[in-house]
Every structure is written in structure tokens, then in C-alpha cells.
Amino acid sequence: MAAERVLHHLRPLVAVIDKTGVFVDAWGAHGAFLGYRPEGLIGRQSLELVVPREQEMVASIFQQAAERQDFSVDMPVPFQLTLVAASGATALVDVSAVAVRDGSAFEGWVVSFVPHSTRSTPTGALEALLRGGAVDEVLERCADALVGDRTDSRHLVGCVLSQPVHGRFTRLHGSTVSSALRDAVHQQMHLSSAPWAEVESRTVALFGLDELPMALADAARAEKFEALVAVPIDVDGVRAAALVGFIAPHRRPLPGFVRQLFDHLADITALALSHQWSNDDLRRAARRDGLTGVANRTGFDEQMMTCDPALITVLYIDLDEFKAINDVHGHECGDRVLVEVARRLVSVSGPTDVVARLGGDEFALVHFGVDIEAAREIGEQVVVAVGQPLPDDCGAAKVTVSVGVAVGSEHARPREVLSAADRALLGAKRSGRNRVQVSL
DSSP states (O other), X not given: OOHHHHHXXXXXXXXXXXXXXXXXXEEEGGGOBTTBOHHHHTTSBGGGGBOHHHHHHHXXXXXXXXXXXXXXXXXXXXXXXXXXXXXXXXXXXXXXXXXXXXXXXXXXXXXXXXXXGGTSOHHHHHHHHHTTOOHHHHHHHHHHHOOEEOSSXXXXXXXXXXXXXXXXXXEEEOSSSOHHHHHHHHHHHTOTTSTTTTSOTTOXXXXXXXXXXXXXXXXXXXXXXXXXXXXEEXXXXXXXXXXXXXXXXXXXXXXXXXXXXXXXXXXXXXXXXXXXXXXXXHXXXXXXXXXXXXXXXXXXXXXXXXXXXXXXXXXXXXXXXXXXXXXHXXXXXXXXXXXXXXXXXXXXXXXXXXEEEEETTEEEEEEEOOOXXXXXXXXXXXXXXXXXXXXXXXXXXXXXXXXXXXXXXXXXXXXXXXXXHHHHHHHHHHTTSSSEEEOO
């Protein structure tokens, strides 16, 4: 077998780069390295593939090579670089380089590039996730594991779709699929007619090209694939992800090893997403008041720390004479009153507003807007809404609130806006309760 044919089927990319950093030749990577065809790299400056923050380091290597007549450059082997894929995503790559010289005709390096995706397993990424890693890393590794090769061409490439919004996927993971296939899959991700949309969870479904939308079929046919395999994955009864693979030849039934690969990666994907969703639920629970369901003090503080104080209004809300309700009707009735008050605060708040129970009978409402009159109007709405008759099971017939309002400014800190609202609340209490006072 000819040497170039052997090089073509190597998993890493092997390239010849001259001492100025230009690709002179390139082979391997099964014809696609991070979405680039090896022959398409010839003549390109290799620095173009390096992320900006690492370009200076790589450029210094080329500069040293140009300055030293003996062409000796200290270079760790292997070393890691972050490269920019054709899709615009970034990938960590192990780089090994050997300096070569052909008399005075050529000076440069033979360089091998090994993406971490080809040596990092989905199981390893899952273990890292359990230690606090990112779920995206697991999904990327699962996508990159959907790879199989024949002696004449690649016969399986795949990707993982995730992050559904209103039942449609919004994220595509995988560096082995070409940009043309990525674009074709992207066009289908948001459609209810996508091949994977009606397939039952964890079913390994096989589609011939004649069963696919035309654009998707044409993109697959152009790269000599003959079928598409789709495995949707539900977590807690909700569509969470899908494995999508392009395969050749088209055989029914699927070869056992292919089905086993999809089943295994579906297991890992489901475990990773279930773990992430459970952690998300725990994080949300930690920021929610267990009694009323609105944000608790932790959730409120996080919101205040991340928002721009120049864009917010804070309403500090305190129930009037709430202790008397607990003393006369009992704490169970008092809890029902708090739940009802929280419900009414949410009912008068806007879609982006944040309602929180700060503790006891104190609430806060963060409104995104800085119009004083509008803020006063919201405060009045709060007083009126809370002051309506209470349900019979609350014990008390009625409860009132005092509201302090403070509008943020460009130079104020979030905590200063809250303190100003607290002072305004104290003024409302001293003025007779059941009213709104704005901090000026």
C-alpha cells in the first residue's frame, strides 16, 4: 500500500509545516480534521487555526526557527494547543513536532495533531462530570465516539443534539461531522418534521436517504453516506437529547456492533443529563422559599449581585401586625397568609420581575425599570392586591402591607438600593402603615 494511502487513514492529522508556519502538505484525520479537509490546509498559515490567546506563543517558535541557523528550537513534545474548528468551536489538541531539513531546499517540521476527543472516552467524561465537570464535555465525547471507518472511507459519523426549547433542540455537539452535514442537521433541529422527532425514546431508528428531507439526504449523499440513525433520549419523560449518525452502507437490520454503540452512548448521555437536571433541581430548590415558592434570601441576593443597579427598582414589603395573626389564629393560619400574600405579589409583578421572601413576614420585589412614578404605581398595586379579603382558611379576614420603594442609579450599589428601600419601608410604617413610601 502506498505511503500516502496509509497516511490518509491515520486518526491524527499529519502535516508538514515550513519554518514560517505555512502548511506545505497534510494527510490523515480520515479526510476531516476539526471540519477541515487536509488538502484544504495546504498553503494556509497554521497560526490561523490557533486561538488568539495562544498565537504569540506559537509565533515565537517560528521566529526562533528563523533566527537560528542550526534550526534548533526548544519545543516540548507533545504540547497542547487550543485550535479553532471550521465550525468556529474550539478544541484542545495534542501536538508533536519533529524538525526536518532537506539541505537548503526545506526547513520545517513534521507535525501530528491529535484532538483530545480521539483519546478521551465518554465514560471518562462522565466520571469527570460526577466530580464536578461539565455535561457538555460528556455530550461532545459521545458525539465524537460515533465514528467508524472502512478501508476506503469513513462509514459512520455522528452528533448529539441537546438543550431543547419548546420541544426543539438548540445545540449540536460533535467535531467529526463536516460543516455541510452540520448545516443540514441544524436546518432540521427546529422542525417538528425532523426524522428523530416522532421516534420513541431510546429506540434505535434507521432511515434510508429516501425517507429524509431533501437537504439532509443530499448532504449525506454528497459524502457517500446511505442512511441516518437516530436515537432520541427522554429524561423524566421529557425529550432531552438525540443521537444522530450518518452511516454507510444501508443495511437492515443494523449491524449488532453499531446498535450496541448507539445503545451504550444513549445510556451515557441519559445518565449525564439526568445528573445535570437533578443538580439543577437542587440548585433551584436551594434558591426557593420552601413555604411560598418564591425566591428565598439566597436567590434574592444572587439576583441583586448580578443585576445592574442602574436598571432596577426595589420594593421592600412588610406585613402589618403579622405577629397578631400568629398569636390569635396560630402559625398554621399564619403560613397560609404568607402563601396567599406571595401569590398576590407574583400576580402584580411583571414577567421579568423577581419576588422573594427575605424571611419571616418580609418580602421584596425587584422590578426592572427606574421610572419613579411607575415604581410608586407598582407599590400601590401591591397594597391594594394584598389588602383584599383573605380566603376563609387563612383565619384572618384581612392583612395589610407597608411598602418602601427605592429606584436604582448609575452610581449606586445593589445593597445600597435595598437599604434605601428598607429606610422607605420604615417611613411607611411610622406614617401609619398600609401605604407606600418612595425613597427620594
